[in-house]
């Protein structure tokens with residue numbers, strides 16, 4: 001079974017494809033031959049040897065193509081004095097050793113058809129020739145067909161018997177010794193060493209089934225052990241990623257696995273949690289058919305997938321592997337093979353974007369619940385229901401319920417807030433109405449005549465003692481648990497099966513409002529709008545007036561109606577119903593500012609999303625609002641159901657889990 005692209009299995013596949021009978025003792029390799037001239041002209045020309053790391057890359061490529069299971073790289077002086085790459089692959093028969101060093105001689109590609117569907121790392125037949133021309137190179141190799149190894153000195157051409165087990169050792173000494181000008185461009189040994197290590201690291205991340213070791217000046221600097229080839233792919237990858245990049249990378253990422261177009265494209269790997277994003281793009285690894293690539297299509301797709309959960313210039317971490325029918329990708333674009341060209345870049349873009357988006361959309365709370373492997377919630381909690389029964393009565397299906405496609409037309413038709421006055425309990429109720437919509441129908445809502453009732457707005461501190469007596473059954477079945485208190489009007493505390501949950505209520509509510517707004521726009525429906533009884537007017541800049549006029553259609557789609565009242569005044573006549581309780585003027589100003597910034601003609605989805613995000617931020621509950629326990633619980637239930645609810649629209653986390661072991665550790669319990 002083919003577990004890894006570019007593996008020995010593919011070498012076998014090629015051997016099976018060829019009409020030339022394979023060597024009896026080494027069925028997996030074909031003889032090295034000169035490429036025909038017409039093929040040479042097809043191959044992307046250029047220099048492949050820039051620095052020691054490029055030599056390392058080419059030699060490790062070769063070892064992998066030879067089916068190696070263990071590759072050892074030894075370096076002296078950052079690779080400038082010596083690069084030796086040792087493998088246990090198929091080896092090269094002595095009569096072919098001189099051929100291997102010839103330009104355009106390869107065992108991997110024969111004709112145009114093979115060039116167009118390359119499955120090996122190499123295919124140009126140039127690397128060894130190029131390396132040998134700027135260094136003192138020797139090849140020591142042994143196949144299973146010979147009774148000893150043979151050593152070829154590239155400079156002298158001398159070929160003699162030597163000792164070695166099956167496999168190949170390429171030794172490259174004194175790189176650029178004959179071209180001092182190029183040697184001058186090399187950096188310090190430490191820098192060159194770092195590049196060499198990075199080069200091996202890229203290979204290692206693609207091939208968990210191969211062991212790698214790097215020695216520098218006689219010291220082992222890196223070692224990654226081979227995982228058994230039958231290890232399940234995502235597990236093997238997670239282990240290798242942890243070995244190479246650190247356990248943190250795995251802990252802070254989610255597995256990606258999606259198949260597209262009936263298997264023509266597979267995207268797998270790991271996508272970092274938005275939380276793990278960094279200021280530098282130094283942990284972004286992309287592969288196409290086992291080859292490390294820098295590809296704009298993939299990186300742009302990844303960026304787009306994170307757009308909605310990462311703001312600013314934060315760089316996500318990821319290791320993504322695109323497996324694609326070799327006929328759909330051209331690897332013969334760049335001499336160093338670091339770039340590829342997709343026959344249909346759109347399909348790859350969409351595949352990568354969707355694969356990551358799907359991974360990131362699932363609220364982590366749901367994963368928590370799955371991990372905890374809890375029995376379904378019990379509707380009738382033992383121990384008797386108190387007056388706070390709603391906290392126990394969330395059937396499990398409720399959590400899996402899809403988001404409502406659209407909001408009801410209006411939530412709070414009654415109140416017309418003044419922008420300056422503090423919100424009354426009634427107004428706050430109205431603001432929270434959207435939250436209650438999809439929350440489990442709690443008893444208190446049934447008792448109430450409508451959202452205007454103020455009983456739910458009892459400050460949390462007063463309700464808390466009674467709530468604390470609720471049996472913990474519901475808390476265990478709800479991923480984010482049962483709200484217990486509000487801290488300084490900013491955080492909600494909850495108890496769940498794992499321990500304690502802390503929620504940034506503004507951040508969380510912001511995401512919920514945003515996702516609801518998006519769900520509405522997704523249907524190309526204008527956002528439900530609510531006319532203001534008294535239009536809110538404000539002194540506007542000429543630019544604002546112009547933007548309001550130019551974008552009236554877009555504004556309408558967004559549920560806003562902003563019209564000139566006088567040459568220097570704008571009037572907000574309608575706002576999105578979901579934001580009816582906010583400051584209409586402030587909302588209008590920020591949306592107009594966004595509209596001016598984005599290209600007027602095309603209000604693309606992205607700009608829309610950003611505008612929606614602005615609106616959501618504006619509409620989300622602010623800090624220092626007292627919430628009742630019911631409202632806190634409603635918020636938690638909504639978070640469990642809302643996609644991407646682990647981050648607010650600015651990419652900040654909305655909640656944190658403190659597990660019991662973590663709490664115990666804080667208090668040195670059990671030590």
Ligand SMILES: Nc1ncnc2c1ncn2[C@@H]1O[C@H](COP(=O)(O)OP(=O)(O)O)[C@@H](O)[C@H]1O
Nearest residue numbers: 062066100106107122123124125126127128168
């Ligand atoms: N480590 C190795 N083990 C077995 N064969 C090798 C090894 N390195 C190079 N070769 C052989 O030498 C040929 C030339 O290598 P190279 O110049 O890198 O070109 P390419 O890899 O593009 O074919 C390869 O096609 C392969 O047959």
Ligand SMILES: [Mg+2]
Nearest residue numbers: 061062122127
């Ligand atoms: Mg090669």
